[in-house]
Amino acid sequence: MKLVKWLGGAAVGASLLMIGTSAFAVTIGFSQVGDEGDWRPAFSKDMQEEAKKEGIDLKFADAQGKEEEQLKAVRSFIAQKVDAIIIAPVVTTGWDQVLAEAKRAGIPVFLADRDVDVKDKSLFVTRISADFNLEGRLAGAWLAQASVGNCNIVEEQGTVGSAPAIERKKGFEAVISNFPNMKIVKSQSGDFTTEGGKKVMEAFIKATDNLKDVCASFAHNDNMQLGAIQAMKEAGLKPGKDVFMVSVDYVPAMKDALAAGDANASVELRSAIGKYIYPVITEWLKDKKELPKWVVIPSDLHTAAAPAR
Numbered sequence: 332m333k334l335v336k337w338l339g340g341a342a343v344g345a346s347l348l349m350i351g352t353s354a355f356a357v358t359i360g361f362s363q364v365g366d367e368g369d370w371r372p373a374f375s376k377d378m379q380e381e382a383k384k385e386g387i388d389l390k391f392a393d394a395q396g397k398e399e400e401q402l403k404a405v406r407s408f409i410a411q412k413v414d415a416i417i418i419a420p421v422v423t424t425g426w427d428q429v430l431a432e433a434k435r436a437g438i439p440v441f442l443a444d445r446d447v448d449v450k451d452k453s454l455f456v457t458r459i460s461a462d463f464n465l466e467g468r469l470a471g472a473w474l475a476q477a478s479v480g481n482c483n484i485v486e487e488q489g490t491v492g493s494a495p496a497i498e499r500k501k502g503f504e505a506v507i508s509n510f511p512n513m514k515i516v517k518s519q520s521g522d523f524t525t526e527g528g529k530k531v532m533e534a535f536i537k538a539t540d541n542l543k544d545v546c547a548s549f550a551h552n553d554n555m556q557l558g559a560i561q562a563m564k565e566a567g568l569k570p571g572k573d574v575f576m577v578s579v580d581y582v583p584a585m586k587d588a589l590a591a592g593d594a595n596a597s598v599e600l601r602s603a604i605g606k607y608i609y610p611v612i613t614e615w616l617k618d619k620k621e622l623p624k625w626v627v628i629p630s631d632l633h634t635a636a637a638p639a640r
C-alpha cells in the first residue's frame with residue numbers, strides 16, 4: 332500500500348490516509364505502561380480522547396507494568412499492519428529486536444513519555460516527552476534553596492530501570508552535588524505507586540529513628556509521596572512541616588496536599604499530551620521529514636507558597 336496524499340483532520344473531520352482514490356482512517360497502536368498512580372490513567376484517557384477528536388483509530392494496549400506484555404502488543408500491532416506504533420516503554424532496555432521487526436515491516440515507531448536505550452536510533456522516529464532529568468534538577472534546585480543547602484534526604488525511586496527513575500535521580504543528584512551538606516541518606520524503589528511509597532517511607536521511618544536528622548523526602552512521583560505522607564502521619568510526623576516534601580507529576584491529589592500544607596513542591600508532568608504527540612505523527616506520515624530524536628514537552632515547578640495564576 333502506498334501513501335500518496337494526506338488530508339488534514341480539520342478539512343475532513345478525521346485523520347485520513349489517501350491510498351489510491353480511497354481514504355482510510357489512520358490506525359495507530361499504542362502500547363501503554365499500565366495504570367499505576369494517578370498520572371498514567373490521566374495520560375491514557377487523554378490519548379484516547381484526543382485520538383477520537385483527530386479521527387484516529389487507536390488500538391490501545393495496557394501492559395500492566397510488564398515489558399513482555401508490551402513486546403506482545405507491539406508484535407500484534409505489526410501483524411495488524413497499523414500505520415504507526417506508539418510505545419511508552421516500561422523500562423529502557425530490551426527493545427532492539429522488536430523495534431527492528433517493526434522497521435522491517437515498514438511501520439514507524441514513536442516513543443511517548445518514557446525512553447528506550449537502543450544503539451541504533453533509526454529504530455524509532457522520535458520521542459515526544461518531558462525532560463525527566465530537568466524535573467529532577469528542578470526538584471533539587473527547589474530543595475537546595477528551601478534548605479539553604481543543608482539537607483539529609485530520603486528518596487523514593489520509581490520503577491527500577493525506567494527512564495523517569497533513572498533521569499530524575501541523575502538530575503536531582505547533579506544539583507545537590509553542588510552542596511556539600513546535601514546528601515541522599517536512604518533510597519529505595521516504591522515502583523511509582525502509593526502503596527509502594529507508603530511501604531518505603533515506613534521502612535525509612537524505622538531505619539532512621541522516626542526520620543531523625545532527615546530534612547526532606549524526594550519522591551520520583553506524587554503517588555509515592557502521597558503514600559509517604561500517609562506513613563509519616565501514622566507515625567505522628569508532620570509532612571510538609573517537619574520534613575520538606577518534593578515530588579513530580581502535580582496530580583490533583585498532590586494539589587490538595589500542597590494546599591493542605593502536607594507537601595511543599597511538585598514538578599508538573601503534563602498528562603494532556605495527545606495534542607503534542609498526534610500532530611507529530613500525522614505530519615510525519617504525510618511528509619516523512621526527518622525529525623529531531625526528541626520533541627520536548629515543558630515541565631513546570633509548583634510550590635505550596637506560589638500564588639495562584
Ligand code: AHR
Nearest residue numbers: 367368370444495523552
Ligand atoms: O513516566 C512518567 C512517570 O510514570 C510518572 O511520573 C509516574 O507517575 C508514572 O508512573
